[in-house]
Amino acid sequence: MTTFTINNLVRENILQLQPYISYRDQKSPENAVLLDANESPFGTCNRYPDSTQSKLKNKLAEYKNIAQQCIAVGNGSDELIDLIIKIFCEPKKDAILVMNPSFAMYGFYAAINENEVIRLNLDRNFEIRKEDFIAATEKTVSKVFFICSPNNPTGNSVDDLEFFIRNYNGIVVVDEAYIEFSERKSALRLLGKYPNLIVLQTFSKAWGMAGARVGVAYASEEIITLINTVKAPYNVNSISQELIITMLEDESLFNKNLRSILDEKEWLKRELMNLECIDTVYPTDANFFLIRFNNAETIYRALLTENIFTSKRAPQIPQCIRINVGSREENQKLINVLKNVKS
Numbered sequence: 001m002t003t004f005t006i007n008n009l010v011r012e013n014i015l016q017l018q019p020y021i022s023y024r025d026q027k028s029p030e031n032a033v034l035l036d037a038n039e040s041p042f043g044t045c046n047r048y049p050d051s052t053q054s055k056l057k058n059k060l061a062e063y064k065n066i067a068q069q070c071i072a073v074g075n076g077s078d079e080l081i082d083l084i085i086k087i088f089c090e091p092k093k094d095a096i097l098v099m100n101p102s103f104a105m106y107g108f109y110a111a112i113n114e115n116e117v118i119r120l121n122l123d124r125n126f127e128i129r130k131e132d133f134i135a136a137t138e139k140t141v142s143k144v145f146f147i148c149s150p151n152n153p154t155g156n157s158v159d160d161l162e163f164f165i166r167n168y169n170g171i172v173v174v175d176e177a178y179i180e181f182s183e184r185k186s187a188l189r190l191l192g193k194y195p196n197l198i199v200l201q202t203f204s205k206a207w208g209m210a211g212a213r214v215g216v217a218y219a220s221e222e223i224i225t226l227i228n229t230v231k232a233p234y235n236v237n238s239i240s241q242e243l244i245i246t247m248l249e250d251e252s253l254f255n256k257n258l259r260s261i262l263d264e265k266e267w268l269k270r271e272l273m274n275l276e277c278i279d280t281v282y283p284t285d286a287n288f289f290l291i292r293f294n295n296a297e298t299i300y301r302a303l304l305t306e307n308i309f310t311s312k313r314a315p316q317i318p319q320c321i322r323i324n325v326g327s328r329e330e331n332q333k334l335i336n337v338l339k340n341v342k343s
């Protein structure tokens, strides 16, 4: 990675792009008269949100001990996935590399941007085979490698993450949507070492804020500047920005909820282990279980009949359903149905 220069990877038109600048967000004194954005002077939500999200980034910078210039905030990490693909991948020309199975949105945004998706089939423990990775990088060219760790829908973390970051000739995105549930260290600690690394985190899962739509990218200042250049100026609304700041100011609610989800995960696992309809409960570092049933189709339909929604992964992962940890009441309902189902 000694010869790494980001500009060789960025699309030409993106390099030429001038960011949209809201001058009031650069500097506006407390009592400024704001007649620049055609807003209404009335109402509680009448102003456009801070396009630089500086207060929120300030809090995040302090919380994560990372410079503000290395943080970009998105309308969920989904938006950041979309922007990353747009920044680096030329439509109809470039490709992305993904794990298979993994999070579907990488392929979804690649398809919208008309980029090919090269898939690395995981081994039976859902790990990336290093030889397959090396073969894929020698045989094909891709610009961005999405590594999901812990991986959705398999639940496991990727072993030897650094090997892949070090040996990939492009941008590596480590999607850490479930990192708070895991005992593994975040890849954030590797940011200083690898200029090709982007770490994605989100407030949608452990933080319980999926409805607020806030995701965060951590990367080099150069990459963050690119993301800030292409993002919609007002991509994160002001109510969400305020909500997240409030959450970050008092961690106690987050800690309490995380603890209770982790406890409930243990309870649910013990209950699942006793069920006859289940073949395998895969190890997981996330807030969900990938479960192989003896007859997934029957189980999935029996649950639906009781209005219990789960995520069927068959046929891609044969006989498997992904089920996340809910409240005790929800988990108990799930177990009751699974106990009585005839399969």
Ligand SMILES: *Cc1c(COP(=O)(O)O)cnc(C)c1O
Pocket: 075, 076, 077, 078, 079, 103, 148, 152, 175, 177, 201, 202, 203, 204, 205, 210, 213, 214, 215
């Ligand atoms: C849920 C999830 C996300 C979160 O997306 P948001 O847009 O932040 O809600 C990102 N990546 C993975 C792998 C996920 O499972």
